[in-house]
Amino acid sequence: xxxxxxxxxxxxxxxxxxxxxxxxxxxxxxxxxxxxxxxxxxxxxxxxxxxxxxxxxxxxxxxxxxxxxxxxxxxxxxxxxxxxxxxxxxxxxxxxxxxxxxxxxxxxxxxxx
Amino acid sequence: xxxxxxxxxxxxxxxxxxxxxxxxxxxxxxxxxxxxxxxxxxxxxxxxxxxxxxxxxxxxxxxxxxxxxxxxxxxxxxxxxxxxxxxxxxxxxxxxxxxxxxxxxxxxxxxxxxxxx
Numbered sequence: 076x077x078x079x080x081x082x083x084x085x086x087x088x089x090x091x092x093x094x095x096x097x098x099x100x101x102x103x104x105x106x107x108x109x110x111x112x113x114x115x116x117x118x119x120x121x122x123x124x125x126x127x128x129x130x131x132x133x134x135x136x137x138x139x140x141x142x143x144x145x146x147x148x149x150x151x152x153x154x155x156x157x158x159x160x161x162x163x164x165x166x167x168x169x170x171x172x173x174x175x176x177x178x179x180x181x182x183x184x185x186x187x188x
Numbered sequence: 189x190x191x192x193x194x195x196x197x198x199x200x201x202x203x204x205x206x207x208x209x210x211x212x213x214x215x216x217x218x219x220x221x222x223x224x225x226x227x228x229x230x231x232x233x234x235x236x237x238x239x240x241x242x243x244x245x246x247x248x249x250x251x252x253x254x255x256x257x258x259x260x261x262x263x264x265x266x267x268x269x270x271x272x273x274x275x276x277x278x279x280x281x282x283x284x285x286x287x288x289x290x291x292x293x294x295x296x297x298x299x300x301x302x303x304x305x
Contacts, residue, residue: 176294
């Protein structure tokens with residue numbers, strides 16, 4: 076069965092520093108992978124998705140993620156953190172093609188000035 | 189298109205009462221999902237519909253929970269005889285799923301927060 080594991084429930088960075096949020100997946104078939112962001116009192120917003128077209132996926136707000144099959148990873152990065160990036164980030168996988176998403180437990184990103 | 193709407197945004201109720209949440213999906217979307225999210229956790233899948241048909245229910249959806257999507261448009265999630273453990277954010281999402289498309293991109297509403305006293 077498909078699942079995702081997010082390493083680190085809380086990540087703190089300084090403004091301008093590299094952001095790295097880790098996600099490992101478990102899947103018996105090539106997965107569809109997603110990163111969503113949740114700002115306080117708001118719904119989840121899609122950052123980016125991997126659909127096997129390209130291993131490096133670019134998303135909104137300067138985020139990108141790289142699919143590495145050998146490491147079963149789909150880590151989210153941003154070269155330079157901004158204060159507005161402070162939020163909760165969720166990695167997700169399609170349980171099977173076309174059905175509900177299964178989410179990780181989330182990583183809270185804090186950005187200090 | 190106003191996105192996915194959920195109502196009410198916040199509900200406070202006493203243990204044992206019934207509550208109902210409503211979700212209005214994006215109009216052209218054929219799939220509708222319900223998730224539950226508790227503090228410090230990711231969203232947990234509850235159930236989903238394709239048009240008016242309820243295709244899957246999670247084991248998390250006890251007998252006290254029932255969801256409907258009577259005309260394939262809006263959906264309701266009812267919780268009967270609420271318990272304190274039901275306190276959570278209930279999220280609704282919708283998607284347009286074609287026959288051959290695999291990556292299912294869900295658009296989420298802002299959620300309905302339930303507090304059971």
